[in-house]
Structure formats: structure tokens, C-alpha cells
Amino acid sequence: MLVMIVVFQMLNSNFLTVANIWTILESAALPAMVACALTVILVMGEFDLSVQAVAGFSTTTFAALMANWDFTLVSAIAIMLAAGLAIGAATGWLVAYQGLNALVVTIGAASLLNGGEFLVSDSKSISVGIDPGFVKFIRSDFHGVPVLVIIAPLVAALLWMLLDRTALGRELRSIGANREAARFAGVNVKRTILIGFIITALVCTIAGMLYTGRAGQAYPLTGLAVLLPSFAACFIGAAMFRVGEFNIPGTVVGAVLASIVPNGLLLADVSGYSTYFFQGGILIFAVWFARIVAGGEKARG
Amino acid sequence: MSDTGRDSPPEPDAIVVTDARPRLQVDDATKSYGGAVALKDVSVTVGVGEVVALVGHNGAGKSTLSKIVSGYERPDRGEVSLDGEVVNLRSAKHAIAEGIGLVPQQLAVIPTMTVTQNLILGLRSTPPGLVDVAARLGLTDVLNMRLGLLGPAAQRLVMIGRALLRGPKVLILDEPTAAFSIAETEKLFKIISDLTADGISIIYISHRLEEILTIADRVVGMSQGRVIADRATAGLTTDDLADIIAGGADAHAPSAEGDVTFVAEGSAAPKGQEVLRVSGLRTTAKSGAATFTLHAGEVVGLTGLVGAGRSSFLNALWGTGAPVVEGSVQIGGRVFVPSNPRRAIARGLVLIPEGRQRTSLIPGMTVRENAGLPTSRRRRLRFTPFLNRRGERAAVSELLAELDTKPSRAVDMPIEALSGGNAQKVVLARWLMMPSDVALLDEPCEGVDVRARNEIHTVLRAMADQGKGVLVSSSDVEELVESADRILVMRDGEIVNELSGDAMTVERVNRACL
Numbered sequence: 001m002l003v004m005i006v007v008f009q010m011l012n013s014n015f016l017t018v019a020n021i022w023t024i025l026e027s028a029a030l031p032a033m034v035a036c037a038l039t040v041i042l043v044m045g046e047f048d049l050s051v052q053a054v055a056g057f058s059t060t061t062f063a064a065l066m067a068n069w070d071f072t073l074v075s076a077i078a079i080m081l082a083a084g085l086a087i088g089a090a091t092g093w094l095v096a097y098q099g100l101n102a103l104v105v106t107i108g109a110a111s112l113l114n115g116g117e118f119l120v121s122d123s124k125s126i127s128v129g130i131d132p133g134f135v136k137f138i139r140s141d142f143h144g145v146p147v148l149v150i151i152a153p154l155v156a157a158l159l160w161m162l163l164d165r166t167a168l169g170r171e172l173r174s175i176g177a178n179r180e181a182a183r184f185a186g187v188n189v190k191r192t193i194l195i196g197f198i199i200t201a202l203v204c205t206i207a208g209m210l211y212t213g214r215a216g217q218a219y220p221l222t223g224l225a226v227l228l229p230s231f232a233a234c235f236i237g238a239a240m241f242r243v244g245e246f247n248i249p250g251t252v253v254g255a256v257l258a259s260i261v262p263n264g265l266l267l268a269d270v271s272g273y274s275t276y277f278f279q280g281g282i283l284i285f286a287v288w289f290a291r292i293v294a295g296g297e298k299a300r301g
Numbered sequence: 302m303s304d305t306g307r308d309s310p311p312e313p314d315a316i317v318v319t320d321a322r323p324r325l326q327v328d329d330a331t332k333s334y335g336g337a338v339a340l341k342d343v344s345v346t347v348g349v350g351e352v353v354a355l356v357g358h359n360g361a362g363k364s365t366l367s368k369i370v371s372g373y374e375r376p377d378r379g380e381v382s383l384d385g386e387v388v389n390l391r392s393a394k395h396a397i398a399e400g401i402g403l404v405p406q407q408l409a410v411i412p413t414m415t416v417t418q419n420l421i422l423g424l425r426s427t428p429p430g431l432v433d434v435a436a437r438l439g440l441t442d443v444l445n446m447r448l449g450l451l452g453p454a455a456q457r458l459v460m461i462g463r464a465l466l467r468g469p470k471v472l473i474l475d476e477p478t479a480a481f482s483i484a485e486t487e488k489l490f491k492i493i494s495d496l497t498a499d500g501i502s503i504i505y506i507s508h509r510l511e512e513i514l515t516i517a518d519r520v521v522g523m524s525q526g527r528v529i530a531d532r533a534t535a536g537l538t539t540d541d542l543a544d545i546i547a548g549g550a551d552a553h554a555p556s557a558e559g560d561v562t563f564v565a566e567g568s569a570a571p572k573g574q575e576v577l578r579v580s581g582l583r584t585t586a587k588s589g590a591a592t593f594t595l596h597a598g599e600v601v602g603l604t605g606l607v608g609a610g611r612s613s614f615l616n617a618l619w620g621t622g623a624p625v626v627e628g629s630v631q632i633g634g635r636v637f638v639p640s641n642p643r644r645a646i647a648r649g650l651v652l653i654p655e656g657r658q659r660t661s662l663i664p665g666m667t668v669r670e671n672a673g674l675p676t677s678r679r680r681r682l683r684f685t686p687f688l689n690r691r692g693e694r695a696a697v698s699e700l701l702a703e704l705d706t707k708p709s710r711a712v713d714m715p716i717e718a719l720s721g722g723n724a725q726k727v728v729l730a731r732w733l734m735m736p737s738d739v740a741l742l743d744e745p746c747e748g749v750d751v752r753a754r755n756e757i758h759t760v761l762r763a764m765a766d767q768g769k770g771v772l773v774s775s776s777d778v779e780e781l782v783e784s785a786d787r788i789l790v791m792r793d794g795e796i797v798n799e800l801s802g803d804a805m806t807v808e809r810v811n812r813a814c815l
Contacts, residue, residue, distance in 0.1 A: 165687045173663070186643050
């Protein structure tokens with residue numbers, strides 16, 4: 001990490017300015033939220049490839065509710081939270097109670113949601129009609145700290161407390177580590193998996209709505225591009241903290257790291273498509289690294 | 302046990318098979334696993350075309366012996382010879398090449414493949430003997446059918462066929478008739494006779510006494526890693542055979558004569574209130590139905606041979622096993638319908654399941670988190686969703702200290718850092734924290750050392766003294782005889798015997814298992 005920062009600083013002296021650090025953290029805030037949401041799913045040994053689609057659907061639909069259907073800000077938020085709950089409940093039910101493969105279900109859900117974005121927005125860009133107060137609030141600073149940089153850590157802290165300090169969190173983790181033993185210990189495995197999917201979908205929905213405010217406009221499939229970085233963040237976190245286990249603090253650090261790279265590359269004036277190489281490369285490297293760390297642990301035990 | 306054992310005429314010349322050099326000879330084989338002796342100076346011979354039955358209780362050394370002969374394990378001492386020449390078996394592959402085939406107890410077939418595909422699995426090309434082997438096993442008509450459509454008997458035959466395609470001189474059959482009907486068993490015996498006529502030798506491992514007397518030429522009895530009997534089956538009765546398996550002089554004591562049946566109640570320790578009543582409970586896993594009662598303040602043992610259905614019965618009560626077909630359960634006098642662990646817990650029934658690595662321990666969690674998993678919802682800080690971690694730590698520490706868990710500050714250590722016996726104590730602590738009236742334990746002393754075992758039994762006794770009903774399932778009869786008030790014996794899902802007081806000796810319990 002340090003090497004990376006040094007290299008970027010050498011390539012562009014603006015990299016380590018206060019302004020750029022806030023820029024990095026602000027751009028990392030929403031991806032970090034999604035990554036933390038994904039961590040909840042990974043902790044229980046499941047997969048969710050629909051996190052980006054849920055967030056994107058939320059971004060576009062939230063804007064459409066206010067702009068095209070004249071809902072107030074509060075009612076639009078309420079509708080979106082209900083929608084997020086429904087999406088999580090649907091995928092979670094299919095995975096937990098119907099025993100469908102989570103990968104396949106969430107890929108399918110992602111495609112449905114992508115289509116949904118075009119449906120609700122009538123394939124048009126939405127820029128007029130989004131509550132200006134909301135946009136202003138999201139883009140504002142609080143004593144020089146961007147609002148998003150305050151909200152995201154709060155959400156992360158909530159999820160961390162959920163996973164580490166509550167019975168539900170312990171049950172989520174036990175399902176991921178040894179599902180059979182969790183069942184024998186009286187954990188309601190199916191319901192817990194369902195709840196896990198709902199939590200993830202809700203957090204992704206919130207991140208998507210915040211992105212509407214941050215961008216001030218919405219067009220289908222141009223929301224948060226967070227799928228690969230989220231997975232990378234989770235695996236980086238699993239490799240760095242608590243050897244081999246997914247955890248929220250690790251994911252947050254991983255998400256910030258994953259955001260530094262595109263920012264540094266941008267400042268270093270590297271052509272845009274190289275982000276693909278870096279994202280793919282980082283993801284594979286992170287998984288590999290997590291594997292090495294976890295493997296070493298097992299060999300000793 | 303019926304008396305149909307005298308099928309084979311008692312001709313004195315029935316032992317003539319072992320005339321020349323034996324086909325297979327094991328000399329003074331010894332094998333120990335980390336201090337525990339599994340096999341001690343075992344010598345066995347098998348003649349050409351001879352069927353030798355290997356009998357003995359769980360842990361007698363049958364499996365170890367068959368693993369050594371089939372190359373899966375190497376003996377610490379001793380050697381294996383084939384046709385008079387010493388073979389130093391390096392691996393199962395090597396053993397197959399030398400002509401020793403093992404057909405294990407577990408079915409290892411692929412149901413979605415055809416019979417032919419299953420037969421030639423692992424071979425590079427279709428072997429020329431395929432048609433012949435299929436004909437021998439009566440599989441010719443079904444060669445192109447998917448194996449999953451055929452029953453377990455056909456699947457067993459396919460596994461035997463796989464061994465036959467490799468041209469064995471010695472074939473080891475481990476409990477081949479476990480899921481067979483009488484007709485299927487007869488068919489298998491015809492096949493075995495056909496094989497022995499060709500000079501193939503058979504080692505036949507089984508618990509079924511009548512079968513052994515019908516098919517085997519000679520029976521080798523094992524106990525505690527030694528050979529304790531080696532006799533021709535001609536003239537043996539099922540009772541003689543049961544004596545060999547039960548294996549001690551006590552089996553001949555006057556008190557052991559006749560069928561041991563339900564001993565009059567009252568001979569055991571004074572009982573408290575009935576806490577559990579199981580009436581005719583049958584699951585889809587086994588054909589028999591279990592009936593018994595459990596009272597407050599007593600420790601009851603449950604034993605039986607491997608596969609007797611003890612685990613599937615206990616898991617059925619817990620709601621994690623095969624579904625219940627019929628019968629009823631009462632806890633504390635009220636009807637209880639087994640459905641899932643949460644319902645059982647709510648009614649004051651807890652199960653400490655068999656196989657703690659698979660069914661109990663959560664890797665990556667600390668000892669405290671492991672112990673606190675089922676009780677975590679009951680241990681919240683008031684008006685918050687958060688766990689009372691301090692209270693939990695205190696409770697777990699106290700219990701672990703009582704159980705003498707090592708190391709003494711294990712409570713915040715990862716569960717992986719603990720040895721088997723200590724990890725088992727954590728599992729015990731987990732369920733001691735849960736309020737209960739009935740505690741079921743499935744092989745609680747599996748893989749723990751003698752000291753930990755004694756400590757665990759002390760805890761079980763203490764639980765009973767607190768007014769719980771404790772049911773301990775174990776295949777270690779000795780352990781139960783020492784620690785239980787009475788012992789229930791299960792066979793094929795049914796409680797076939799109950800022993801207590803003077804009748805509760807290792808030999809008699811062992812006999813009752815057969």
C-alpha cells in the first residue's frame with residue numbers, strides 16, 4: 001500500500017494533497033458501503049453478484065420517482081427502502097428456502113434489475129426533478145469533511161457491530177464457517193441467510209440513493225461501478241485482518257485501497273482502459289493472497 | 302438369534318481346503334495409531350478358494366487388518382505373503398496389482414453413470430473380461446442402465462465387479478449384505494461360490510451370524526486387536542459364534558446362559574420422574590422402532606453395532622436426521638413432535654451430536670463464541686440487540702474451569718488451538734449453559750483421552766444428580782458399563798434389550814448387540 005502511495009506521489013505531486021485525500025475518501029465512501037454490504041453475504045459463505053445492479057437500480061429508480069412521478073423526497077426514500085427489502089427478500093428466499101445457487105440467482109437478479117433501470121427511466125437521462133436540497137446535502141461538507149465520508153463509516157460501524165456484537169452476527173458467521181454445526185446448534189439457517197440477503201440489498205439500495213445525490217443525475221447503467229472493487233475489497237480485508245476471514249474493518253481498508261488505484265492512475269495520466277486491467281488484476285491477486293494467508297493458517301493447525 | 306445355524310453338515314473333512322501353501326498369509330502383524338494398539342501380533346491364513354469370515358466387535362481390529370491386507374495401511378511390524386512370497390504392500394494400487402481387491406462397506410458408485418461406465422471407472426480401456434464379469438454378477442441385462450435406477454444390491458455388485466475386473470486372487474468383502482434382502486443375499490452367495498470354485502479366496506467381514514455359517518469355511522474371531530479364535534465353521538452354531546464374538550470367559554458364566562431380556566425394574570438406582578418417553582419411534586433410516594423411557598437423575602447408556610441406527614435415532618429427535626415415520630415422543634409427560642433443534646431446546650431437550658468437527662465446532666471463532674452460539678440470543682444486554690460479552694465470558698470461563706479444560710485461559714483462544722478432548726469440553730459447556738431436562742449425547746468420548754473421558758463421565762453424573770435425564774450413546778461398551786445406570790441396546794433402529802444391575806457386564810452387552 002505504501003509502495004503504491006509513494007509511486008503515485010512520484011508520478012503526480014498532487015496525489016498527496018489534502019484536497020485529493022478528501023477526493024479519494026469521498027469517492028471511496030459509496031464503494032466501501034457496497035463492499036461492507038457484500039461482506040455480510042460473504043461471511044455466511046454465500047455470493048452476491050447483484051450488489052452493483054441493486055445499487056444502480058436504486059440510483060435510477062430513486063431519481064425517476066422524484067423526477068417522473070413527482071414523489072417527495074421522503075416518500076421516495078421510503079419506497080426505495082421497501083424495494084430494497086423486497087429485492088433482498090426475493091433473492092434470499094430463492095437461495096435459502098428454495099436451495100438455488102446464489103451465484104446464478106444473483107446474476108439473474110442483476111440482469112433483471114439492469115432491465116428495470118431502463119424501464120423506470122424510459123431509457124432517458126434524468127437530471128431535472130431530483131430534489132435539489134438532497135443533492136446539495138450529499139455534496140456538502142461538514143467542517144471540511146464531505147458528508148459521504150461521515151455517512152459511510154457510520155454504516156460500516158453499524159454493520160461491524162451487527163456482525164461482531166450481536167447474536168445474529170454470530171449466527172451469520174457460524175453459517176459461513178460450518179453450516180452443519182450451525183444447524184445442529186439450533187441456528188435457524190434458512191431464516192438467517194434470508195436476513196443476510198435483505199441486509200445486503202438494503203445497504204446497497206441506500207448506497208444507490210446516495211449516489212443519485214452525489215451525481216445529481218441518473219442514466220441507466222451509469223451508476224456505481226463497484227462489482228469487482230467490492231469483491232477485491234472484501235478479499236483484501238480477509239487477507240489483511242483476522243487471517244482468512246471476511247470482516248468489516250478489513251473490507252473498509254480494502255475499499256479505500258481499491259479506490260486509490262483509479263485515482264492515482266487518473267492523476268498519473270494513464271489511459272482510461274487500464275482501470276480494467278488493474279481491477280481484474282487486483283481482484284485475482286486479493287483472492288490469491290487471502291488464500292495464501294488462510295492456507296498457511298490451516299497448515300499450522 | 303434363531304437356531305438355523307446347523308445348515309452345513311458337520312463333516313470332519315471340511316477343513317481340507319488348507320492343504321498346500323496358503324493363498325494369503327499374514328504373519329505377526331502389529332499396528333498402532335498414536336499409542337493406541339489397533340492390531341497386536343495377528344497371524345491369519347487364507348487358503349486358495351477359501352472363504353474366511355472375520356468377526357468381532359467394533360474396534361476389534363477387523364478394519365485395520367483388512368486395510369493392511371489391501372495396502373491402505375502399512376503394518377508397524379509383521380508381513381503379508383501371497384502364495385508363499387512376501388509382498389511389501391506400498392499402497393492400495395500396489396495391492397490391486399498383486400491381486401488383492403477390497404470392496405469397502407461404503408458404496409462408492411456414480412448413480413448418474415451406466416453400469417458399464419461404473420464398472421470400468423478408473424481403467425484406461427474397456428477390459429476384455431467385462432462381459433464375463435457382468436455375466437458372473439448377473440448384470441448383463443442392465444449394463445446400459447443408469448446405476449441410480451438400480452437398487453443398493455446392484456450397486457454393491459458393481460463394486461464387486463470393479464474389483465473382479467482387476468483379476469484378484471483375494472477379495473475382501475466388508476459387510477457386503479448390509480442393505481440386502483434374503484433373495485439378494487442368496488444370489489451373492491451363489492456368486493461367491495462361483496468365484497471360490499475358480500480359486501479366488503474371500504475374506505468376508507460381517508456381523509450376521511447365519512450368513513457367516515452359510516458361506517464361510519472358516520471363521521476368525523478378533524477382539525481388541527488380537528485373534529482370539531480360528532475355527533472351521535462346520536459344526537458351529539450361531540450361539541458358538543456369538544460366544545466367539547462376545548469374546549470372554551464370562552459369556553459362559555451361568556448367569557449369562559439363555560436369552561438376556563428385560564431385567565426387573567428397581568434393580569437400578571432409585572429413579573426420579575419420567576422426563577422422556579419414546580414410543581415406537583421409527584424413522585425412514587431404519588426398519589425398527591424404538592421404545593424406552595428416561596427418568597430424571599439417571600444416566601442411561603445406548604449402544605449397538607455400527608449402523609444400528611443410534612445416531613439416526615438421536616438426530617431424528619433433534620430434528621436434523623431422517624424424518625420420523627411413526628411413533629410418538631413425550632417430554633415431561635407432554636407430547637413432543639421432533640422438527641428442529643430450536644423446538645427441542647424450547648422443550649428442554651439438548652443433543653450433543655456425534656463428530657464434533659463436523660457437527661459442533663465453528664472454525665475461526667473463539668472458544669467463547671463457540672460455546673455461546675446457541676445461547677447467544679438469550680444473553681443480550683437489556684433493551685439492546687447486543688451481546689452481554691462480559692457475562693458470557695464469565696459463564697464460559699467458569700464452566701471450562703469446572704470441566705478442567707486445558708489451557709486454563711482457553712476462553713478467548715481460537716477453537717482450533719484446543720486438543721480433541723478439550724474441544725469436546727467446550728461443546729459440553731455449550732450445552733450445559735442451555736437450560737434442559739433431557740441431555741442426549743452421541744459418542745461424547747470419541748477421540749478423547751482416558752482422563753478427559755473420565756472427566757466427561759463425571760460431568761454427566763453431575764448433570765443427572767441435578768435432576769436431568771442423561772442418555773449417552775457409545776460404541777464403547779466398557780465405558781457404558783462403568784458409568785451408566787442401565788444400558789439400552791439398539792439393533793436396526795429398535796431397542797432390543799435393556800440391561801442393568803448384575804446383568805450389565807461387557808460380555809452380555811456385547812452379546813446383546815449381535
